[in-house]
Amino acid sequence: MRGTSGISFGKIKISQGVLSIIPVIVILIFVRFYPMVMAIYRSFTNWNGLYRSDWIGLHNYIEIFTNSPFWKLFRNSLVLLLSVPLQVILGILVAVLLYEEVRGWRFFRTIVYLPQIIAAVTIGYLFRVAFSLDGPLNLVLRGMGLDFLGIEWLGNTATALGVLVFCLTWFSIGWQAIVILGGMSKISPEVFESAKMDGANYWQRTFYVVIPMISRTIEYAVIMSMVWTLTSIFAFIFTITAGGPGYETSTIDYMIYIKFYQAGAPYGFASALAVILLVIILSITVVEMRYTNKVSEWE
Amino acid sequence: MLSNFNRKLSNVLIFLLLLGLSISNLYPLFYMFMNSIKSRTDYYVDPFSVFGLKLTWENYITMISQFRIFNLFKNSFIISFFTIILLLSVGIVASYAFAKLNFKWKNVIYLLVISTMFIPVQATIIPMYLFFSKIHLVNSYWSVIFMYVGMFIPEVILLMTSGFRGIPDELIEAAKLDGAGYFDVIRYVIIPMGRPAILLCIIFYFIVTWNDLFTPMILLQSMDKRTVMVALAALLSRYSGDPTFQFAGLVLASIPAIIVYAFFQRFIIKGISLGSTK
Numbered sequence: 070m071r072g073t074s075g076i077s078f079g080k081i082k083i084s085q086g087v088l089s090i091i092p093v094i095v096i097l098i099f100v101r102f103y104p105m106v107m108a109i110y111r112s113f114t115n116w117n118g119l120y121r122s123d124w125i126g127l128h129n130y131i132e133i134f135t136n137s138p139f140w141k142l143f144r145n146s147l148v149l150l151l152s153v154p155l156q157v158i159l160g161i162l163v164a165v166l167l168y169e170e171v172r173g174w175r176f177f178r179t180i181v182y183l184p185q186i187i188a189a190v191t192i193g194y195l196f197r198v199a200f201s202l203d204g205p206l207n208l209v210l211r212g213m214g215l216d217f218l219g220i221e222w223l224g225n226t227a228t229a230l231g232v233l234v235f236c237l238t239w240f241s242i243g244w245q246a247i248v249i250l251g252g253m254s255k256i257s258p259e260v261f262e263s264a265k266m267d268g269a270n271y272w273q274r275t276f277y278v279v280i281p282m283i284s285r286t287i288e289y290a291v292i293m294s295m296v297w298t299l300t301s302i303f304a305f306i307f308t309i310t311a312g313g314p315g316y317e318t319s320t321i322d323y324m325i326y327i328k329f330y331q332a333g334a335p336y337g338f339a340s341a342l343a344v345i346l347l348v349i350i351l352s353i354t355v356v357e358m359r360y361t362n363k364v365s366e367w368e
Numbered sequence: 369m370l371s372n373f374n375r376k377l378s379n380v381l382i383f384l385l386l387l388g389l390s391i392s393n394l395y396p397l398f399y400m401f402m403n404s405i406k407s408r409t410d411y412y413v414d415p416f417s418v419f420g421l422k423l424t425w426e427n428y429i430t431m432i433s434q435f436r437i438f439n440l441f442k443n444s445f446i447i448s449f450f451t452i453i454l455l456l457s458v459g460i461v462a463s464y465a466f467a468k469l470n471f472k473w474k475n476v477i478y479l480l481v482i483s484t485m486f487i488p489v490q491a492t493i494i495p496m497y498l499f500f501s502k503i504h505l506v507n508s509y510w511s512v513i514f515m516y517v518g519m520f521i522p523e524v525i526l527l528m529t530s531g532f533r534g535i536p537d538e539l540i541e542a543a544k545l546d547g548a549g550y551f552d553v554i555r556y557v558i559i560p561m562g563r564p565a566i567l568l569c570i571i572f573y574f575i576v577t578w579n580d581l582f583t584p585m586i587l588l589q590s591m592d593k594r595t596v597m598v599a600l601a602a603l604l605s606r607y608s609g610d611p612t613f614q615f616a617g618l619v620l621a622s623i624p625a626i627i628v629y630a631f632f633q634r635f636i637i638k639g640i641s642l643g644s645t646k
Binding site: 085086087089090092093094096097099100101102103104105107108111118163166167169171172173174176177178179180181182183184186187188189190191192194195197198199204205208239242243244247248250251252254271296299300303304307308311322325326329336339340343344346347350351353354 | 379383389390397400459462464466471472483486487488490494496517519522550579580597611614621629636641
């Protein structure tokens, strides 16, 4: 890029560049590539973490797909992914409200993002308390004479999953709103002004001006929160339902945790689950890579 | 006149909506704090009560003296601190290379490094656990720190590389003409000029590592090495526990991250919103 220097100077630069990235490459090979390759290999064995590690071919995978709660886990992951469209829609609405810069908007922006700062352990526990049988929600419902609604929210599959979706959505609105607000700040104000001059009302501006212009930001937000929902919500599930009742609210990643502590150490089986998770994430990431390439083309 | 009135009305409406959302975000924290200073009986009588109660700090005293929460704080701080030190020392040189130096296959390597961000930690934890136990690093802070550095370095490099790209090449050239070597350039040009990205990484990964549960829960099983979140998660999973006591622990554990956020919130928000379009 900087063409002022000579070839010999250029050679020094080359070695400096390579030297600079050696530490990160070494760390990634040890902490990420090695265990990933290991997990892929062990997924074809009956590994128990000790000396037993016989090659059993696709046995773990057949076991997972035919004779395990896998499809229940898969269903749960799909249900929890429902929170992504909810988050994005609510995030857009909040971003549009913040964009108007009414009195105190900076303070509101700070508070909107606040849940992201609170530990998932704390938020999960608050949700568990709130939806417990004698918890605040049921107290309110009974107080309103709606005793029939005062059910055991976390004891039924549908409502327990519903509580998790609600929790993930509540937690993520702030992140979505800030990311989308960042995308909106790139839209020039004249676009809004001319839309207003043309008589576009608030909703028309949101749907016909804002959303098309930040479609890339929305794409990024959707992909990131999909990956996040599939891999990073352990603490929420652990504190709210612990995956129960039974495996009714466990997800694929949560099952890896369960298998880790299970008697007999079925680590080969757990590795196969990890590989399946990896493949799911990978297919989402391919879309993300396409997106990243597009961005670097602009620069 | 009418449009002016409409504008005012819509502003009031927006204000009220944002206020409602803010209350929905703040009330749970208030609820948690209020009940942590109530007696257990008062809590079971009415968890919403605010006035006319006999308040007590007893839960906090027990948290500190018997649950020894500050000892757990120490563990969490050590892990966060060394994670950040390693992230910065590895991340700054690598990002300098990706942003300002030329070498073969730079863009391919960059994309490979960044894409490791998407390897889920669950896919690597069992092999890593067994590896760490072989070299006797389970129950050591270092196991968690190494895991964190591997997990977060791609994002750190993503953030810092885009930050460092904005540093003018002329400054680096001028420093080199003045006889600055590799580390001089980093020390006197890259670090001062790239300060916003570096600061953002420090703040952001302090909060992330402080709040994380999964990795330390697997790797730190001895009581005296556990992080505050691991210890609290264990306390919370006892259904028989006293909620007011548990609330007190959660309030204490939330304070460091909230303090950091209070001081640097504009920074964080700016960083998050920039990250979206970079």
